[in-house]
Ligand SMILES: Nc1nc2c(ncn2[C@@H]2O[C@H](COP(=O)(O)OP(=O)(O)OP(=O)(O)O)[C@@H](O)[C@H]2O)c(=O)[nH]1
């Protein structure tokens with residue numbers, strides 16, 4: 001994997017005006033971005049989110065998962081602290097890609113859980129890798145993270161890649177009627193560390209409005 005820094009710009013958002021840094025993985029052609037806020041290269045641990053692309057949750061308001069809620073909450077916390085980093089990695093669908101994720105969702109519509117659906121399609125449960133964070137962080141001058149995640153395997157994987165994780169900060173937000181089963185499967189089968197009771201709820205009005213259109217989704 002060879003990661004090449006391309007350019008930086010300002011990115012005003014409703015949370016804060018971040019600096020966006022663009023990178024290209026020259027092996028795969030994938031384009032990855034980092035958002036930074038404040039001074040992150042001072043050697044002190046940086047509040048961080050390593051977020052894997054979820055087009056449906058991050059951009060299309062899907063309630064099937066917690067990704068969009070986590071993305072917003074992470075940016076909100078970074079803005080509140082005035083300092084932090086988001087690494088946005090283009091490994092959609094835990095690495096199987098968007099179209100395969102749609103196939104996996106179809107299998108989940110007919111009763112399989114998120115792990116079984118991946119297996120049925122011939123994929124492992126999680127194909128993601130985090131080694132590309134190393135050159136991104138190095139470029140940004142970040143040496144240690146306070147990582148917002150519920151996924152201990154993400155922490156271990158980054159540590160094995162040589163990233164210092166000073167702390168793991170839970171990020172339990174966005175529980176709703178459509179992602180309850182998915183979140184339970186993540187805890188049971190993918191090792192995510194949380195209790196559903198820890199979660200803040202997604203917008204209840206939206207959940208109620210959306211419900212009649214998707215009666216088959218898990219309770
Ligand atoms: N294959 C597959 N991918 C999914 C599904 N639902 C969400 N994803 C992808 O899962 C990735 C997010 O992973 P999660 O397991 O939700 O979270 P995580 O990053 O491991 O852990 P956190 O840091 O706690 O959020 C994104 O790439 C999503 O596109 C699904 O049902 N099937």
Ligand SMILES: [Zn+2]
Nearest residue numbers: 054057065067
């Ligand atoms: Zn998602």
